[in-house]
Amino acid sequence: MITTENLNVFAVRTLTQKEHMAPGHRACQGCAEVLAVRLVLKAIGRNVIMCSATGCMEIISSPLPFTAWRVPWFHVAFENTAAVASGVESALKVLMRKGKIPRKKIVTLAQAGDGGTADIGMQALSGALERGHNMIYVCTDNEAYMNTGIQRSSSTPFGASTTTSPVGKAQMGQITWKKNMAAIAAAHNIPYVATACPSYPIDLIEKVKKAAAVEGPSYIHILSVCPTGWRSLPELSIKLGRLAVETGVFPLYEVENGRYHMSLDFPELRPLKEYTKWQGRFRHLTDDKLAEIEKRLHEEYKHLKARAETGI
């Protein structure tokens, strides 16, 4: 069915056909996280060294002796991706300076999930951003510890049901508000921060390209729809990403040297229910609860827009 919703990305045909990640990986059907990683690598190209945290992307791609990676890729542990990437970046710098390897632009890419970034990986990320390493840190956020069985993280949205924030008689889902990682990254005064979603592939690719061109650390927070953990149909993964943006749940914006820009704005946000109704993790939410959440979401969206308007 032709709709105006998805007519704005006809230029995808012009994107590079090269795949830096091989098919045959073991991601779930409809996994938008692996799609996000695929698009990130398309944006950067083959001159990259990628460091991943323990998590979905690591497990689905690297069961010894098979690998889905066509680029140099390194996995060490769960919480230290930013530190490992710092080491890679420093080694490239010093080896090129000493003439031990030829001078060439090689992007250092760190990738971790929401658990490996906002929770256990926070320390290493903060340190790496503070030290100013020239790298891109991508957080692929599927809003829970999906790899270990859908446990809650600090990135799980308020009210969502997970295996460690279940719906019960005394408590109904996640009781804390989603941690704002993009703001935390921006507070480190790094040159580039952005939010992105693979449902907007050109936007995502452009943002990654910008990050690769920047000198110093960049942080990109990518919403990764997870049909398995969100209890949604695999075919809806792109649509849900779009709805997250259109309802204000996951606004797309950039922070360039401290200045906020909205990537996409809407005269009016769609009702939250249009997003939550497709996801089993929200099905226990009453209309009242949804209204509460929506109120706060709208406030935050307004606040974000205000920052974008004043530029700070």
Next chain:
Amino acid sequence: MTKPENEWTWKELTVGNVILEPGNASQYRTGDWKTLMPVLDKDLCIHCGLCYIYCPDMAYNLDADGFFIADLFYCKGCGICAKECPTGAIKMVVEQEE
């Protein structure tokens, strides 16, 4: 061809268990996972490439006539392509037994 992990002896392992063949995961037939498979109506296709860009499994390839065709060896039948196709040219049907 990389042999499966349960056939490797300890002497055959590389130094540091490094995997030397990039992308050898492509030996694995994830196409076995699907129940539904995409079918393209070429008359409706406008060659936009959305099916190709949205496929999490890199299963779409451009053929000589400019159509993006799903490689059923890898396609997991998630249905994203059919859902996102702006003209409804792709339909998910139950996989035919060969």
Next chain:
Amino acid sequence: MGKRVGMEVSIAAAEAVRQSKVDVISAYPITPQTHVVEHLSEIVANGEMDAEFFCVESEHSALSVCVGSEATGARSFTCTSSQGLALMSEITYIVPPLRLPILMILSNRTLSAPLSIWNDHSDVMSIRDCGWIQYFCENGQEVYDHVFIGYRLGEDRDVLLPVIVNMDGFTLSHVIEPIELIDQEKIDKFLPPYAPIYTLHPDRPVTMGAFALPSIFAEAKKAQEVVIRSSIPKILEVWKAFGDMTGRYYQPIETYKAEDAETLLLTMGSFGETASVAVDTMREKGKPVGLVKIRLWRPFPFDAFKEATRRAKRIVVIDRAVSVGGPGGPVASEVKSAVYGEESRPMIYDFVAGISGRDVSPSDFIKMVEKAEIEINEGNKEGYEIYGVRE
């Protein structure tokens, strides 16, 4: 003969790192390691050393940075003690199977609780099984020497394992000792640039750190075991090459007046020097006592150990850590295992001494030997105590 100077051992260690032309240094401050890292940051800031130096946000990240940089092909260094080692211990197990020859100097300090900054071996004993090659140094010269030895051995393509050089915190790290420096041209010949087999680079994309199913993990573990055990000939070879260069020849097990000894004292680290004074005193009185020093802790040199101790009737093991609730101190446990299968085994008595920096003098060693001999004669089968505890 190189230049002989009086230098604080930490500074000498830092100078050795500089002379080794290390590429990446990443550390987090903790007493008593601080002087090593402070001096390194000074010489980097002065342009005397071309390296990337980071004071990172935790020890866990300190070692993680080294893992990333070593995998990319840069010679890397870190240094820590006690709590810092405990924090980075997750990563210490990960490094050897990845075959990354990082060098770490451990300024041995006791593990909390209670918190204490003073010296014993409880920190390094907590990672016995991690798979790093581990040396123990008795004096400042040995610390300085083993930085070069460690890099040359670790980076050898038949080895490719990370190395820990243990130096007792404060007792060694903060004292001024005579150090014979080695000329840079000699170091450059002894220690060639790091030439790894695999690195992370887009020209040859590899995957490092894949996960392993149960069906292949055992093979990976076996490979790791074989590599460290079969590195002993290379360890001896590198020590010989070093000796040829400097006249200082090191052995995995070293002995002092042990050939005709009936009772052997066994030490690791700086206690060796004090114990040798005690041995001399006891010998003057006609006691057939000797000293055995373990320099190579991992891989444990079984053959050399058995050879050095087979003529003795008793071994008085001086442990510097407690295996709480276990069969004595770690060194004594391993020594007992080492001789378990022998036809004739010496009696082993285990003292844990010098916990958290408490002073152990030559007369203490003499008392320990005397007590051990009495206890053994009286048939004490347990043979384990913490020395010098006030009752």
